[in-house]
Amino acid sequence: MLDRIDHVALAVSDLDASLDHYREVWGLEVSHRERIPDEGIEEAMLPLGESFIQLIAPLEGGGTIGRYIERRGEGLHHIAYVVEDIGAALAGLKAKGARLIDEAPRPGGSGNLIAFVHPAGNRGVLVELIQRPA
Secondary structure (H helix, E strand, O other): EEEEEEEEEOOOOOOOHHHHHHHHHHHHOOOOEEEEEOOEEEEEEEEOEEEEEEEEOOOOOOOHHHHHHHHHOEEEOOOOOEEEOOHHHHHHHHHHOOEOOOOEEEEOHHOOOOEEEEOOOOOOOOOOEEOOOO
């Protein structure tokens, strides 16, 4: 079902300061930066091998990521896996009893389809499934 790790997402309160940190300390550069108002975030993708580190920061108003940072602080938010058929992956997970946040895929950044699997019943890990555009 899973093809590969797409990214590991880190919730950050200040995207520009975090980008400076990852550039200066780790030598990573941004390959893609995008505001996603429907999600209430701005994201930056930092390539690392065949995967990415995704930095996600809340837009004005905070949204889900803002509330996450208020409760837990900055840090690891979720891990994302590429799947070939996100609809089939969701159906398979649901049949196995996984608790889905998204019952159906929805648009995400970079033209991808995405869906989240709840950390409850998944050993505490929030998982994002990603289907790349054809």
